[in-house]
Amino acid sequence: MTVTANIGRSLSDDRRKMSDEAFITLLVASVAVGLFLFASLLVPNFFQLLNMLNLVTNNWAVISLGIGVSFLLVSGNFDLSVGGIVALSGVLSVWFAQATGGANALSTGLGLPYWLAITCALGGALAIGALNALFVVKFRIPSIIVTLGTMMLARGIAQVVTQGSQRNTNLPDEFGVLGNMTMFDTSVKLPVAFMLILLLIAIFIERKTVFGRLTYWIGANPIAASLSGIDKEKHVTYLYLFSSLIAGIVGILLASEFKSGYSNRGTLMEFDALVIALLGGVAIAGGFGSVVGMFFGAVILAIVTSAATGMVLSPDWQYILKAIAVFLAIVTQTWALARRNR
Amino acid sequence: MAQSSDISQTSLSGGHQVAQFLKNYYIYFVLVGVVVLLSVANLDRYDLFERGNFLYDKNIINILRISAPLLTLAGAFTLLMVSGYIDLSVGSAMSLSAVIYAMLAINGVPFLPAFALTVLAGVGMGLINGFLVVRLKITPVIATLITLSLFKGIALLLVQDGVSAIKSGGGLKMPVWFNSYGREAVWLGLPMAFWIAVVVTIALVVAQNRSLLGKYAAATGGNPTAAKLSGINTSKVVIWLYVLVGVSAALAGIARSSFMSLGDPLSGDGMELSAILVVLIGGTAFSGGEGRVLRSFIGALIIMALTIGMLTLVPAYYQTLVIGAALLAAAASNHLVSRKETAS
Numbered sequence: 001m002t003v004t005a006n007i008g009r010s011l012s013d014d015r016r017k018m019s020d021e022a023f024i025t026l027l028v029a030s031v032a033v034g035l036f037l038f039a040s041l042l043v044p045n046f047f048q049l050l051n052m053l054n055l056v057t058n059n060w061a062v063i064s065l066g067i068g069v070s071f072l073l074v075s076g077n078f079d080l081s082v083g084g085i086v087a088l089s090g091v092l093s094v095w096f097a098q099a100t101g102g103a104n105a106l107s108t109g110l111g112l113p114y115w116l117a118i119t120c121a122l123g124g125a126l127a128i129g130a131l132n133a134l135f136v137v138k139f140r141i142p143s144i145i146v147t148l149g150t151m152m153l154a155r156g157i158a159q160v161v162t163q164g165s166q167r168n169t170n171l172p173d174e175f176g177v178l179g180n181m182t183m184f185d186t187s188v189k190l191p192v193a194f195m196l197i198l199l200l201i202a203i204f205i206e207r208k209t210v211f212g213r214l215t216y217w218i219g220a221n222p223i224a225a226s227l228s229g230i231d232k233e234k235h236v237t238y239l240y241l242f243s244s245l246i247a248g249i250v251g252i253l254l255a256s257e258f259k260s261g262y263s264n265r266g267t268l269m270e271f272d273a274l275v276i277a278l279l280g281g282v283a284i285a286g287g288f289g290s291v292v293g294m295f296f297g298a299v300i301l302a303i304v305t306s307a308a309t310g311m312v313l314s315p316d317w318q319y320i321l322k323a324i325a326v327f328l329a330i331v332t333q334t335w336a337l338a339r340r341n342r
Numbered sequence: 343m344a345q346s347s348d349i350s351q352t353s354l355s356g357g358h359q360v361a362q363f364l365k366n367y368y369i370y371f372v373l374v375g376v377v378v379l380l381s382v383a384n385l386d387r388y389d390l391f392e393r394g395n396f397l398y399d400k401n402i403i404n405i406l407r408i409s410a411p412l413l414t415l416a417g418a419f420t421l422l423m424v425s426g427y428i429d430l431s432v433g434s435a436m437s438l439s440a441v442i443y444a445m446l447a448i449n450g451v452p453f454l455p456a457f458a459l460t461v462l463a464g465v466g467m468g469l470i471n472g473f474l475v476v477r478l479k480i481t482p483v484i485a486t487l488i489t490l491s492l493f494k495g496i497a498l499l500l501v502q503d504g505v506s507a508i509k510s511g512g513g514l515k516m517p518v519w520f521n522s523y524g525r526e527a528v529w530l531g532l533p534m535a536f537w538i539a540v541v542v543t544i545a546l547v548v549a550q551n552r553s554l555l556g557k558y559a560a561a562t563g564g565n566p567t568a569a570k571l572s573g574i575n576t577s578k579v580v581i582w583l584y585v586l587v588g589v590s591a592a593l594a595g596i597a598r599s600s601f602m603s604l605g606d607p608l609s610g611d612g613m614e615l616s617a618i619l620v621v622l623i624g625g626t627a628f629s630g631g632e633g634r635v636l637r638s639f640i641g642a643l644i645i646m647a648l649t650i651g652m653l654t655l656v657p658a659y660y661q662t663l664v665i666g667a668a669l670l671a672a673a674a675s676n677h678l679v680s681r682k683e684t685a686s
Contacts, residue, residue: 139677144483149669156663164659284481314503319495323488330480
């Protein structure tokens with residue numbers, strides 16, 4: 001389906017004003033707006049500016065992860081390891097920064113200065129990304145299996161470091177600053193600003209740089225990309241390193257926000273990041289999708305889950321709602337594209 | 343497939359024969375290696391067959407009882423992966439089956455009808471997956487991710503708010519027979535659930551070697567286009583395989599729920615990872631087309647022996663790390679083996 005869509009796009013670029021991608025992004029955005037209005041009718045106090053903002057700001061972590069995951073999906077690869085990396089880098093940053101000589105094993109760390117602790121934690125995150133790249137690019141093992149394995153590996157290391165629970169004592173004062181700092185005299189927190197800047201950079205890379213366009217080429221037709229001299233292996237390696245770097249930063253910010261390194265933090269975040277990318281029209285077969293679409297996918301997911309909570313449905317409903325949302329998104333997008341390119 | 347590999351064996355040179363032998367039987371060496379390792383590791387504290395050591399008979403029986411769900415799943419999951427498809431929803435399907443089975447039992451339905459209805463639910467779950475993948479042409483990973491969420495959501499909703507699982511209490515009581523399926527020894531000290539797993543595996547080994555389903559599964563995974571062109575109804579094969587996995591997941595759910603005496607909507611979490619791991623350890627190629635049911639069964643024994651046997655040596659929080667590392671190691675070694683083959 002995606003291949004035909006791409007052919008259709010390239011053949012008709014001069015005739016049509018809007019690309020298939022812009023079309024799908026617009027579709028997703030209008031669904032998000034429609035859903036918001038619909039939810040406002042059902043849920044009391046839903047239609048408020050603060051609520052609209054919260055839908056985005058509460059999900060800064062998943063949206064940030066979604067950027068790396070979307071780029072990889074566009075290149076035709078999965079990254080399910082991001083949730084594990086969030087736990088790993090957070091736990092490592094705590095462990096490295098904790099002072100030596102605590103009362104017990106869990107309150108004793110390496111006593112590094114904070115800047116060095118987070119640098120080393122990012123190194124740990126990048127190591128997992130490098131492992132992903134090694135297995136996917138060099139060994140040619142399907143990315144879904146590799147990244148499921150590294151997800152468990154990363155979380156497993158985090159669990160060993162925290163002995164299955166969490167580390168939150170004996171931390172330096174500056175540890176809690178990054179995650180709770182507000183920016184520009186407003187109530188916008190640093191993590192949210194991080195997400196916004198990351199989004200802008202990602203949109204720029206995707207739209208305006210050779211690197212971004214190559215990602216689409218590789219995903220749309222890997223063989224043609226190789227034949228035309230694109231270093232596919234290097235490209236995918238960079239993408240895995242970027243994705244793990246983003247996940248590492250998210251992990252450090254979350255650890256700082258809660259002032260603790262918790263080995264189960266980020267559980268299922270990899271699936272949410274995948275889900276918002278799919279909701280936003282990123283094609284799993286590669287070569288199709290956009291960061292803006294992913295962003296609106298996140299908004300859709302946020303509306304669906306928070307509206308369910310607002311309607312006092314049991315929180316258990318979120319799983320079924322997620323399933324239905326992804327199902328409908330995939331079916332409609334396939335249908336809409338097929339109709340458009342008929 | 344078994345026959346063709348026999349023929350190629352006789353026509354190959356000595357070095358290749360050794361490689362082929364290793365490829366076919368390495369899994370048994372790994373199993374023996376793990377067992378030896380786990381029994382030797384504690385020798386300084388306990389005698390070989392003494393209580394506390396790995397080979398203590400009650401310990402072995404206990405491990406086999408706990409393994410029943412994974413052992414039941416391994417075979418059908420292998421066939422599905424041989425045909426080039428995947429099912430990430432098995433864990434949720436297992437949880438949902440466990441909840442359904444426990445609900446039926448606690449509301450007074452006798453053993454056999456409850457069992458049959460749960461298996462029927464498994465057929466339904468398999469059909470949903472098959473429908474999404476084959477008819478709606480949704481990529482298997484996404485389709486089964488959708489049903490993972492769906493089955494889990496239903497399982498959680500079936501359990502009342504405020505309780506974590508379906509169990510005795512609030513005027514309802516689990517019947518006495520409930521945990522005998524997963525715990526009570528029927529033969530050689532092992533319960534029904536384990537023997538059902540063995541029967542399922544034998545049936546699937548036979549199906550793989552002697553029936554058209556096995557051949558069609560291999561053909562579908564090896565080269566889908568060629569399989570279609572030679573008249574195989576690949577859609578039908580794939581739907582059948584999803585139904586088989588659904589039924590196995592239901593049986594696994596029954597075994598788990600009976601063993602724990604409750605219907606826990608989270609009991610199957612992570613089972614999809616264990617199933618993938620087991621199938622990879624069994625040497626199934628992820629590209630499809632190759633793999634043996636029996637080797638995955640042995641792979642499941644290895645994983646269960648390792649994860650439970652390990653508990654006497656290191657704290658429980660090492661489990662995720664070990665399973666993740668094992669998954670990557672199995673994937674890497676599969677890669678090395680298949681690369682050697684294409685090179686020679």
